Amino acid sequence: MVPEKWSFDGSDDNGILKGYLEHTFQRVYEEGKIMETREYAIFNTGLFNRYYQPVYAYFIPNLVPDRQRWYLEGFFTEYYLLKSGIVSLPKRAEYVKDPAELVFDTTLDILPQYEHIFEEAENNMRLPECIRSSGMKVQIFDGALRQTKHMLEADYRTAVPQYYNHSIQFLVPVCLQNPAKADLALACVKTEDGRKYLGRTCLTLKMAYHNARLLAKIHSSWLYP
Incomplete structure (x- = not known):
């Protein structure tokens, strides 16, 4: 991603990033912006790679019994998702109208x-x-x-x-x-x-x-x- 501060006090735990993703997920969930099909689930992280292309979290069905429905496959840009046949992608979280x-x-x-x-x-x-x-x-x-x-x-x-x-x-x-x-x-x-x-x-x-x-x-x- 675009380089920035994601941890405090010289650690590398990415605590800031973890909190960001949790709250972003909560917001896109509230807004109904999580895309789900039988084969995958996607949400827009609101983050960008070093070329300023949007980054999406991509999930696939979890094959482990009695666990959560989705399993994180990885983080991908629009190019790779469209290349795999996904024709539309969800919008990023919105916090202000004006x-x-x-x-x-x-x-x-x-x-x-x-x-x-x-x-x-x-x-x-x-x-x-x-x-x-x-x-x-x-x-x-x-x-x-x-x-x-x-x-x-x-x-x-x-x-x-x-x-x-x-x-x-x-x-x-x-x-x-x-x-x-x-x-x-x-x-x-x-x-x-x-x-x-x-x-x-x-x-x-x-x-x-x-x-x-x-x-x-x-x-x-x-x-x-």
């Missing part, structure tokens, strides 16, 4: 949900220890968000879209210890009236990378755990 949904509105303020970020145990543990134990954590977080706002005004692409709970959210950097390095990603969703963004929760950079990669290859300079 591309404008993927653009962050830099004129809007971000209102963080501090009760969830600071008081919910799992979310609180994602904060750096020095912030968790500080009596000034709200002020530190507010200062970090002011810097985030300047970063967004300088380049709206700083906000990275993610697909979560059947909707588009935006991930923005939160630099709590070093202004040049994000500690967390704040997941933001626009209010129903479209006047603000709600910063609902903070994600680790690894969690954010997994979620964002579902939509597109990551090019952001800050979201690179």
